[in-house]
Each structure stands twice: as structure tokens, then as C-alpha cells.
Amino acid sequence: MKTLPFLxxxxxxxxxxxxxxxxxxxxxxxxxxxxxxxxxxxxxxxSGQYLTAETYKPxxxxxxxxLIKKHEDDF
Amino acid sequence: xxxxxxxxxxxxxxxxxxxxxxHYNADFMRVSVDDxxxxxxxxxxxxxxxxxxxxxKSLKDxxxxxxxxxxxxxxxxKAELENLSAKAQLRGEANxxxxxxxxxxxxxxxxxxxxxxxxxxxxxxxxxLRSAKNSGLNVPRSKVLNNKADVISFNNELDGGLITxxxxxxxxxxxxxxxxxxxxxxxxxxxxxxxxxxxxxTLFQEKIxxxxxxxxxxxxxxxxxxxxxxxxxxxDVDKKLYSxxxxxxxxxxxxxxxxxxxxxxxxxxxxxNIGSIDVMKSKNGRFYFLEVxxxxxxxxxxxxxxFFTEKKIAEWLIKSDK
Numbered sequence: 001m002k003t004l005p006f007l008x009x010x011x012x013x014x015x016x017x018x019x020x021x022x023x024x025x026x027x028x029x030x031x032x033x034x035x036x037x038x039x040x041x042x043x044x045x046x047s048g049q050y051l052t053a054e055t056y057k058p059x060x061x062x063x064x065x066x067l068i069k070k071h072e073d074d075f
Numbered sequence: 076x077x078x079x080x081x082x083x084x085x086x087x088x089x090x091x092x093x094x095x096x097x098h099y100n101a102d103f104m105r106v107s108v109d110d111x112x113x114x115x116x117x118x119x120x121x122x123x124x125x126x127x128x129x130x131x132k133s134l135k136d137x138x139x140x141x142x143x144x145x146x147x148x149x150x151x152x153k154a155e156l157e158n159l160s161a162k163a164q165l166r167g168e169a170n171x172x173x174x175x176x177x178x179x180x181x182x183x184x185x186x187x188x189x190x191x192x193x194x195x196x197x198x199x200x201x202x203x204l205r206s207a208k209n210s211g212l213n214v215p216r217s218k219v220l221n222n223k224a225d226v227i228s229f230n231n232e233l234d235g236g237l238i239t240x241x242x243x244x245x246x247x248x249x250x251x252x253x254x255x256x257x258x259x260x261x262x263x264x265x266x267x268x269x270x271x272x273x274x275x276x277t278l279f280q281e282k283i284x285x286x287x288x289x290x291x292x293x294x295x296x297x298x299x300x301x302x303x304x305x306x307x308x309x310x311d312v313d314k315k316l317y318s319x320x321x322x323x324x325x326x327x328x329x330x331x332x333x334x335x336x337x338x339x340x341x342x343x344x345x346x347x348n349i350g351s352i353d354v355m356k357s358k359n360g361r362f363y364f365l366e367v368x369x370x371x372x373x374x375x376x377x378x379x380x381x382f383f384t385e386k387k388i389a390e391w392l393i394k395s396d397k
Contacts, residue, residue, distance in 0.1 A: 016241065
């Protein structure tokens with residue numbers, strides 16, 4: 001029976017069946033656990049993809065649409 | 076004013092929206108359970124006058140809309156105590172005090188516009204399946220069983236076998252360099268043979284032969300959907316285990332009008348105005364509802380699908396504050 005290393009088999013037998021099929025992962029790849037690993041290199045959460053995505057933040061408070069509108073107003 | 080309820084620390088679903096609220100100069104206040112449990116923040120819950128004063132402001136007066144993102148209470152005693160059972164009891168009792176306080180504060184603000192409504196936040200997943208079926212959606216045939224004979228009988232009724240997963244949730248158990256958690260598991264013939272005659276009530280579902288899985292973000296009648304396509308032959312039954320696989324690709328996806336109508340009906344029946352919905356398309360072309368998380372994560376899909384979901388949430392809050 002696959003189980004948690006710190007649980008006796010007798011305890012696991014009393015729990016829902018799913019605890020017999022528990023999956024082992026490496027803490028280092030599960031950065032959600034805040035074990036001091038860099039979130040941006042988490043393979044588990046494929047967050048490396050965030051680096052290729054457009055930033056969600058309005059960094060400068062200036063948008064292209066604002067500039068176009070300003071340009072249009074000039075005419 | 077917009078009241079944002081979330082963690083004090085970084086929360087990937089909260090902070091990008093707060094950035095947009097700042098950008099739009101929105102009138103908002105962020106409050107965390109840490110603040111409620113804090114011995115540093117000054118606030119008063121005035122039961123006699125039916126008001127909540129936080130940082131000198133009457134929340135009953137000022138607040139029009141509440142983003143109910145994270146309000147989980149988990150008070151920790153920050154000291155070692157030799158008596159572990161006393162420590163657990165103290166923590167439990169302190170958390171119960173905070174839970175009652177949080178519920179009272181929420182009830183006091185119940186006439187405000189909530190995203191999602193306070194009482195809809197923790198919807199039972201079994202209830203979700205029943206409501207989805209009543210809304211005309213396909214759902215996997217599901218049973219909670221406690222004995223081997225019924226599992227075998229249920230399995231024999233189905234062509235594709237069974238999967239099992241927690242009724243609600245399993246967190247991470249960390250031990251040295253490893254961590255343990257429960258995903259969706261296939262009930263293989265070996266596992267079936269190993270079942271004891273009786274066991275703790277466990278959820279079993281019909282295994283659907285999946286073509287692909289769709290993550291749908293729903294906000295007040297609007298949908299942003301993304302599909303995870305994986306052509307690998309040896310994929311797990313739980314999408315979370317193959318999302319990072321190099322054979323997995325995520326692309327924006329258009330839901331059919333019928334499916335949108337059915338999902339909208341479900342969300343209305345669950346009294347939800349926001350949620351991350353998991354849908355599966357089977358190899359025989361049918362769409363199956365799996366579950367909805369009213370406070371699910373969305374940022375990865377927002378970035379990959381270029382949806383700007385965080386901006387849409389901020390704009391919804393601002394619109395509702397008018």
C-alpha cells in the first residue's frame with residue numbers, strides 16, 4: 001500500500017481510499033508550498049510560461065490607446 | 076467603496092486585480108483575515124449599533140461591493156507548547172471565535188453586492204454535480220460508496236471503469252524533500268482486487284475517455300475558456316499531472332451557445348457570479364461538467380489565452396461600485 005511515510009498502515013486503513021493512492025512529488029517542483037524555491041522556475045505550475053506572456057500590469061499608466069486618442073485630439 | 080477580502084501576503088489571483096484597481100484610481104480597501112485577527116489594526120464590531128468601523132470608516136456606510144476572494148481563517152499559535160493537544164485545542168477554539176466573527180461581519184454586510192456571494196463560496200462538490208445534471212449538463216455517473224461489493228457492481232455497469240478522487244479537497248503533506256497529495260486516480264483491476272470489504276465513504280466516478288479538458292472562467296455571464304490538448308498516449312487521468320508536459324498545449328476555446336446557456340443556468344442555480352469551471356470533452360463528443368471553484372485560480376489561463384481576466388474583474392468591481 002502506497003501511503004504517507006509518517007502514517008502507520010493501520011491509520012491509512014481508517015481513511016478514505018484515496019489516501020492509499022497518494023502521489024509523491026518533489027517539494028522543489030511544488031513551489032506553491034513556499035519552501036523557498038523560486039516560483040518562476042516551478043515546473044509543476046508551468047509558471048515559466050508567465051515570462052513569455054505580456055505583463056498584466058499597466059507599468060507606466062500610459063497606453064497606446066491613450067496616445068492615439070491624444071493624437072486624434074490634436075487634429 | 077470596494078472591499079477586497081484576501082490574504083495579507085501575495086495571492087496570485089488578488090494582486091493583479093489590485094494593481095488594476097490602483098491604476099483606475101478605484102475607491103477600495105483590502106482587508107485580510109490576518110487584519111481581523113490582528114492585535115495591531117484598530118477596528119470595532121459594534122453589535123448594538125449594527126456597524127463595523129475599520130480604520131475609522133463605517134463599512135456599512137461606505138462599502139457597495141465586496142470581492143470575497145480569500146477569507147479562510149487559520150490562526151496559528153506562534154510558540155512551541157509542550158502539551159500538543161492543548162495547543163491544537165487552543166488553535167481550534169481561537170479559529171472558531173474568528174469564524175463566528177467573520178460570519179457575523181459578512182452577515183452585517185449581506186445587502187452589499189458580493190463576488191461571489193458569501194454563502195455560495197464553499198459549495199459542496201456533490202451538490203454541484205446534482206445541480207449540473209438538473210441544468211441539463213452531462214456529468215460523470217458518480218456514487219459515494221463504502222464497500223467493495225457495491226464498487227464492483229458500479230464498475231460492471233460502466234464500459235470505461237472507475238476513477239476515484241476526494242469529495243472535496245486534499246492539501247499537501249510535506250516530509251523532508253518529498254510532498255504528498257491526492258490527485259484523481261484510476262481504479263485499476265489491481266486496486267479493485269485490493270479493496271477491503273468495507274472502507275471510509277469514498278467518491279467513485281465513471282471514467283470518461285477524454286478528448287481534451289477545458290478550463291472556463293465565468294464572470295457574470297461572460298466566459299473565457301482555454302483548452303489543454305495533449306496528444307501523449309500515456310497521460311494521467313488528472314490534468315494537473317500532464318499540464319507541464321511538453322506534449323500539452325493550451326489554446327483559447329470557444330464554447331458553444333448551448334454549453335454557455337447550460338453553464339449559466341448552473342451558475343445561477345448555485346447563486347454564483349464568478350467561478351473557474353472544469354469541463355471535459357469526451358472522445359464520443361459529449362461535454363461533461365466536472366466542478367466549479369468559486370475562488371479558483373485564473374492567472375495562468377489569463378496569460379496564456381491573453382484574456383486579461385484580472386482587468387475584467389477589476390472593471391466589474393468598479394462598475395458594481397457605482
